[in-house]
Amino acid sequence: MIELWVRRFRCDNAGCPAVTFAEQIAGLTTPHSRYTPLLRGTLTQIGLALAGWAGARLAASIGITAGRDTLLRMVRSVPEPDVGEVEVLGVDDFAFRKGRHYGTLLIDMATHRPLHLYDGREGEDLADWLRGHPEVKVICRDRSSGYGEGARVGAPQARQVADRYHLWANLGQAVEKSVNPIAPAWPNRPPDDAGEPLEAEPAVVQSPKELKIVTRLRDQHAAAHELWEQGMSKAVIGRELGLHQATIRKLVNARSADDVVAKSLQRAHVVDPYVGYLHRRWNEGVENAAQLHREIQQLGYPGGELAVQRHLRRYRSGRGHAPASGPKPPSVREATSWIMTHPSTCARRMQTNCTACVSVMPSWTGSPATSGSSPR
Template structure:
């Protein structure tokens, strides 16, 4: 590029630089191509992250330069949509919120507004007249704002939010009948028959000493049958000679189970069958059993009974009643399609419905509403509301009252194809960009990046 001198002595500009169209711009330190690269980096990554990428691309720029470049870009062009989507998003969850507006037919975000009150939406609609359909959630402020700013527009309540509101009402109804859930849970009143049988089998099991004696007796007699001598057997089994002889003399293992391995006779012996029977029936209190035996003529001490029952307590089979299903678990069963339940869930759910007729009626109303929602047959909603009023289900009554307050929008949501799905997707996009900037971006920068990233993405898809 050449720098030229002015020959006119009266000219205030002594020198001037030659400009090349498409390559240079007056008073700019970067070429248009380099500037566009930085703008794309700034839109995608904003400040610090964009600055690091720019350095890797050999076009260094500070984070402040990149943020100024983003804010200097013009908003993407758009026309007033025929179908407008409205929803809120959090700039700081629980404290500060904004409103996002999108074109539901193209998915393009149009604007981000501060606040989520009716006046903000109504003001925007007055400045941009033309929407014929407004898709929104169940918030009353958006209903009022749409009614004030665009009175001729048709409002459509989102089906997802209707189903979500129904879930809240169902959970409230289930909680009101939570006693039915406890009744439905199987109870362990004493030991059931199969547990008694298992317990009897456990009582028949031999002790470790008895098992060892029986095994030793069988081994010694097997070796004797093979022709081995006493000393040879003692060496092979690492046993004393006298022990081998005593085992060889015993015709059956029971002859060896004497002395300290066999309990001594006691006053309790005649009453042990009665104790075993009562224990198997689930009566395990030693004090009560001692009183029963005294009525039968037992004159021994309580301690003798307690010592006799102690080994049984260690081996006692504990039957624990299963915990009843929780309120939210039953709510999930009611809200899900029956064919989406597992076999065990379906069995538990059937038990709950059998114990609680109110939940059976509730399940029927939920399935009917689900059919109205999925088939978009909003003309049957009035009959559904009438049927719920006839049941003792206050949770559904409250839900029906809320539907009646927003009746026209609800019927439109259950009849037309429009919904707030595209708006919810854009809210997720806003969350992603906000978190990318660690939640520190103010609304103007957040708004600019949301609009520009969506525009750049649509250009890529079109290309």
């Protein structure tokens, strides 16, 4: 608490709206303020770092009484810094609510400082901002057609480039789609008694029978796109096909059925970490799903018995015995990471953690002339 004696002045001009005013002390008081400049600056920094309730709790812990609304008002009152000249501009969207409401963020790629934020993903808003900044030379954006049109209209002198994240993400999706069709043909090859991978012989990979879920996804994708081309909305298509609106949105936004299939088949199943144990116990003669479920529960299995029954159903239906306990075939995501990793780094992985790759994908380790069935 600071007590001050200050002078109060009265204006003799009858037309003055102030009439009376008190003298101010530089660095300690400001007109119509309840906080000193130092305290206001402290609370502003707390609000910028933590905002509402979290900022109020921190302020209370250091002896300052300030509510969350006060902190938010101080944050809103901070003047926006001058944008200045921007030569390389980054443009990308973000979700207020995923799948429903999006906004656009503009960033100075030289300083990584946010410059502007607006609601929506329309190219007109981007063009309006660019007209006020003719100094922009490079626009780094994703592959959105709206952003591309806005950049061409607002800054025809600028060069448009794709950012590193989207280039790498699109490459990963393309590789996953190439790997996914051959993944079901990877055998589960057990190691020999010495612990070394078995020496594999060249074999012709036959196209496996398509899974029911793959066939269903392809039919749904074709039906959804046919109705979409007829002008129906996504809500109407969902009612026609009896599918959830989120599923319809996924099907309509996918360029091809392979995109939907790849994402669905890459999902890890809850039983996957315990497949090796189930295979070993099955080969030992334990075929009771309830007993196997109880055993893997003690190992940390979080799922139910039905998932175990479904996993063992393929062996009960006469499609073959469970393979011997050995390294599990790599997932599509793992194989994709091997392809996209620098050869020197991938070689170190193969020597340490990825011995399963040598045993289940022998053709990938050979020369391109003998392993033409796999991308390199």
